[in-house]
Amino acid sequence: MNPIRNISRRTFIKSVGLASGGLILACNTSVFSDKEKDENIDLANFNPNLFVQLNSDGSLILIASRSEMGNGVRTSLTSVIADEMDADWTKVIVQQAVGDAKYGDQNTDGSRSVRYLYEPMRKMGAMARAMLITAAAQSWKVPVTECTAENHYVLHSSGKKIAYGDLVEIAKTLEVPTEITYKNPKDFKYIGKKLRGVDVEEYANGSAIFGLDKRLPNMKFAAMQRCPVTFGTVKSFDKTAALKVLGVIDVIEIPRIEKPFGTLGGIAVIASNTWAAFKGKETLKIEWNFGDNATYDSEKYMKQITENVHKQGKVGKDVGNVNKAFKNAYKIVESTYQLPHLAHAPMEVPNAVAWVQGDSCEVWAPTQDPQSARKEVADYLETPEDKVTINVTFLGGGFGRKSKPDYVVEAVAISKAINAPVQIVWTREDDIKHGYYHTVSSQYLKASLDKQGNVTGWLNRFALPSIASTFSPGVDYPAGFEISSAANVPFDIKNMKVEVGQSPAHVRIGWLRSVINIPHGFSQNVFADELAVAAGKDPLEFRLNLIGEDRIEETEDPIKYNTARLKNVLKLAAKNANWGKPLPEGHAYGLSVHYSFYSYVASVVEISMIDNKLKVHNVYTVIDCGQTVNRDTIKAQMEGAAIFGMSLAFYGKITSKNGAIEQSNYSDYKMIRMNEIPKVHVEIVESTEIPTGVGEPCVPVIAPAIINAIFKLTGKRYYNLPLSDYGLV
Amino acid sequence: MITLQINGEKHQIDVAPEMPLLWAIRDIVGLTGTKYGCGIGVCGSCKVLLDNSPVQSCMIPVSAAEGKKIVTIEGVSENLQLLQASWTALNVPQCGFCQPGQLIAATALLDKNSNPTDEEINEAMIGNICRCGTYQRIKNAIHRTVELKNQG
Ligand code: FES
Numbered sequence: 044m045n046p047i048r049n050i051s052r053r054t055f056i057k058s059v060g061l062a063s064g065g066l067i068l069a070c071n072t073s074v075f076s077d078k079e080k081d082e083n084i085d086l087a088n089f090n091p092n093l094f095v096q097l098n099s100d101g102s103l104i105l106i107a108s109r110s111e112m113g114n115g116v117r118t119s120l121t122s123v124i125a126d127e128m129d130a131d132w133t134k135v136i137v138q139q140a141v142g143d144a145k146y147g148d149q150n151t152d153g154s155r156s157v158r159y160l161y162e163p164m165r166k167m168g169a170m171a172r173a174m175l176i177t178a179a180a181q182s183w184k185v186p187v188t189e190c191t192a193e194n195h196y197v198l199h200s201s202g203k204k205i206a207y208g209d210l211v212e213i214a215k216t217l218e219v220p221t222e223i224t225y226k227n228p229k230d231f232k233y234i235g236k237k238l239r240g241v242d243v244e245e246y247a248n249g250s251a252i253f254g255l256d257k258r259l260p261n262m263k264f265a266a267m268q269r270c271p272v273t274f275g276t277v278k279s280f281d282k283t284a285a286l287k288v289l290g291v292i293d294v295i296e297i298p299r300i301e302k303p304f305g306t307l308g309g310i311a312v313i314a315s316n317t318w319a320a321f322k323g324k325e326t327l328k329i330e331w332n333f334g335d336n337a338t339y340d341s342e343k344y345m346k347q348i349t350e351n352v353h354k355q356g357k358v359g360k361d362v363g364n365v366n367k368a369f370k371n372a373y374k375i376v377e378s379t380y381q382l383p384h385l386a387h388a389p390m391e392v393p394n395a396v397a398w399v400q401g402d403s404c405e406v407w408a409p410t411q412d413p414q415s416a417r418k419e420v421a422d423y424l425e426t427p428e429d430k431v432t433i434n435v436t437f438l439g440g441g442f443g444r445k446s447k448p449d450y451v452v453e454a455v456a457i458s459k460a461i462n463a464p465v466q467i468v469w470t471r472e473d474d475i476k477h478g479y480y481h482t483v484s485s486q487y488l489k490a491s492l493d494k495q496g497n498v499t500g501w502l503n504r505f506a507l508p509s510i511a512s513t514f515s516p517g518v519d520y521p522a523g524f525e526i527s528s529a530a531n532v533p534f535d536i537k538n539m540k541v542e543v544g545q546s547p548a549h550v551r552i553g554w555l556r557s558v559i560n561i562p563h564g565f566s567q568n569v570f571a572d573e574l575a576v577a578a579g580k581d582p583l584e585f586r587l588n589l590i591g592e593d594r595i596e597e598t599e600d601p602i603k604y605n606t607a608r609l610k611n612v613l614k615l616a617a618k619n620a621n622w623g624k625p626l627p628e629g630h631a632y633g634l635s636v637h638y639s640f641y642s643y644v645a646s647v648v649e650i651s652m653i654d655n656k657l658k659v660h661n662v663y664t665v666i667d668c669g670q671t672v673n674r675d676t677i678k679a680q681m682e683g684a685a686i687f688g689m690s691l692a693f694y695g696k697i698t699s700k701n702g703a704i705e706q707s708n709y710s711d712y713k714m715i716r717m718n719e720i721p722k723v724h725v726e727i728v729e730s731t732e733i734p735t736g737v738g739e740p741c742v743p744v745i746a747p748a749i750i751n752a753i754f755k756l757t758g759k760r761y762y763n764l765p766l767s768d769y770g771l772v
Numbered sequence: 773m774i775t776l777q778i779n780g781e782k783h784q785i786d787v788a789p790e791m792p793l794l795w796a797i798r799d800i801v802g803l804t805g806t807k808y809g810c811g812i813g814v815c816g817s818c819k820v821l822l823d824n825s826p827v828q829s830c831m832i833p834v835s836a837a838e839g840k841k842i843v844t845i846e847g848v849s850e851n852l853q854l855l856q857a858s859w860t861a862l863n864v865p866q867c868g869f870c871q872p873g874q875l876i877a878a879t880a881l882l883d884k885n886s887n888p889t890d891e892e893i894n895e896a897m898i899g900n901i902c903r904c905g906t907y908q909r910i911k912n913a914i915h916r917t918v919e920l921k922n923q924g
């Protein structure tokens with residue numbers, strides 16, 4: 044049975060906001076992830092989630108189900124369909140889907156948008172092309188085999204041609220073909236090529252509408268004061284001063300909702316403009332019940348979890364016999380690494396517009412996950428999900444923060460309370476002080492070497508408050524998904540053990556660009572470098588040896604992992620950097636390599652130190668992420684990841700005293716700026732393997748490569764981040 | 773009443789004189805291209821040209837902008853439009869949010885210096901954060917704009 048259908052004349056298509064009249068193909072992408080269903084697709088209840096519409100004016104509309112937040116998703120997906128369809132790139136219009144289960148999983152994280160939608164998009168494109176060719180052949184009364192498609196036209200061997208738009212009326216009446224042929228990848232015009240982003244012009248002229256830019260008639264603005272201590276609640280408050288601020292309309296209490304994505308609660312100030320709301324918030328006098336987390340002192344906590352990793356922990360993996368390997372060792376190396384909490388700090392603060400009317404609600408929000416926003420809102424309002432519409436605006440950065448819709452719930456709660464449309468705006472201080480932080484971690488690694496410098500045993504014992512604690516309060520050990528990226532380390536070591544130490548959470552823990560790979564990528568790569576030094580070997584050679592023979596590793600994952608591809612990216616990064624060749628006086632290289640989100644990444648960095656100040660001159664990153672869809676987007680993501688990785692290596696640190704976050708803004712939670720940037724050299728391995736993650740996997744390699752380079756240059760090993768703590772930046 | 777002259781148009785607004793120009797532009801006048809990023813003058817997202825100088829509009833009370841010529845990202849200026857074309861050609865933006873501020877800072881630079889060095893670009897752009905890390909492309913786009921201008 045065909046998973047794609049011609050539904051041009053069905054009325055329900057209107058419900059997704061498409062203008063009627065064109066050729067509309069729809070499919071349900073879930074059938075592509077499950078071959079079984081392909082046979083049994085229920086046509087009566089066909090529930091499409093991907094739409095392509097060709098209009099008679101030639102315009103081609105595509106409904107994008109994933110959020111755009113700088114990851115180029117809208118461009119990547121568009122290019123796939125346009126290519127298979129032989130469409131003209133400039134005629135493509137992307138419409139953003141509202142949050143709805145019919146679009147399949149819309150959560151834009153885990154670097155997987157392109158991975159999930161690539162096949163369905165290709166198939167739809169190919170089908171549309173076939174139907175247009177058939178339509179042309181019919182109208183010319185010639186055999187289909189004499190017709191070909193090119194750049195929005197069907198051509199006949201006699202030389203005549205007809206525009207796609209002119210074929211819409213006939214194509215609409217055709218059944219979708221059961222047999223299709225894909226283009227040969229070597230004929231791809233857009234896939235794998237450099238393409239202009241579909242939204243760049245709007246970004247450059249200021250007309251792109253981010254969440255913060257959404258306006259509705261009679262819309263109010265709100266700001267909210269939340270308890271400095273996570274999960275603290277309001278004891279009492281005095282709103283007198285706030286109400287005196289010009290523009291302030293009302294001050295109300297929003298109770299905490301004890302759910303992973305529920306609001307923290309607090310006092311909301313509603314005003315006629317953002318600034319008045321901010322001002323009113325500053326003048327609030329609030330007494331808090333701080334609650335259990337008021338003792339959270341991140342410095343003490345680091346000591347505590349470090350003690351926990353220096354004693355036996357819970358076993359997460361145990362292969363061979365590590366103790367025996369350690370006993371028979373020629374050399375033992377051990378190190379402890381400590382990394383602090385991080386905040387996402389997307390350039391656009393969390394914000395949302397909500398308008399609750401009766402039992403219905405419409406939201407406009409920069410969200411990475413409109414479906415979970417919809418669910419949270421429906422739950423809050425105790426209304427069915429179909430009464431809730433979530434419109435996804437552009438996102439001014441997400442990095443994982445905007446997949447957690449607590450701020451959407453806040454807007455809804457306020458709109459309901461004041462019975463008017465409202466925009467909640469977090470101040471930057473709110474964003475830094477009330478985030479879902481990247482975890483803080485302590486990691487103890489120990490390894491044994493034999494006489495030849497081979498690693499014979501490897502122990503990794505780490506403690507970090509788990510993301511699972513956000514969903515199941517009380518979880519106080521790392522969860523399985525946090526263990527696996529330490530357990531599945533791609534090294535060929537016979538005796539390996541992973542243990543975890545106790546580490547309860549005192550703030551909300553969330554995923555941040557590349558997530559658990561930040562601590563694990565760091566410790567594994569710095570430690571491997573230390574082992575190379577202990578073995579007296581060149582880090583590159585040592586690392587290739589450590590990865591070992593070419594092999595496909597069996598993991599529980601459907602996508603197997605291939606050591607040959609890992610070694611390949613490492614070799615390429617080294618080659619691009621001229622690894623082993625002399626560098627200018629006072630410069631040194633460091634390298635690191637990591638597998639995450641099914642992609643293989645290696646980076647070599649070149650640094651210098653003048654007057655004890657670090658300068659990163661060059662970063663050479665190579666990625667193997669399978670078949671590429673939009674090379675320039677991948678390149679941009681890799682460039683951006685290098686800067687993101689540098690920001691966390693140089694400055695990234697969130698600390699807590701008496702339960703309150705000490706940082707407040709970009710002034711004390713600093714970012715790399717233009718004067719600090721290296722030249723980022725990027726290579727993308729040509730491949731026809733399935734497309735894998737791009738947005739995240741280039742982050743975790745940067746910090747350890749810098750640490751390794753500093754060691755090479757100075758002989759001094761740094762175990763903790765950020766480097767600003769050592770006065771190096 | 774305060775009169776602001778933004779992109780050649782006069783706007784009469786009734787707000788507290790200490791309201792930062794940023795919020796007057798965004799919430800009162802309704803031009804949302806100028807962005808809020810930090811509110812304390814350290815990120816550059818809110819930059820506008822005030823009598824041809826780049827300023828953080830989150831730090832300037834509206835009263836201080838009265839009678840001055842304000843140009844925002846939506847405005848017209850030779851260098852701004854040339855830079856926007858380069859931004860598009862080189863696919864500079866990722867999430868795009870910081871880019872209005874970046875473009876205003878770059879416009880101010882080219883207005884004063886028709887052939888900036890890398891160092892001079894760094895100096896002019898150091899006040900603008902891009903969390904997505906598009907700095908290299910911003911630099912390239914500034915250089916490209918200069919080259920195209922020099923070719924006439
Ligand atoms: S918002 Fe004005 S400098 Fe950041």
Ligand code: FES
Pocket residue numbers: 113390439440865866867868869870871901902903904905906
């Ligand atoms: S493009 Fe996203 S912050 Fe600059």
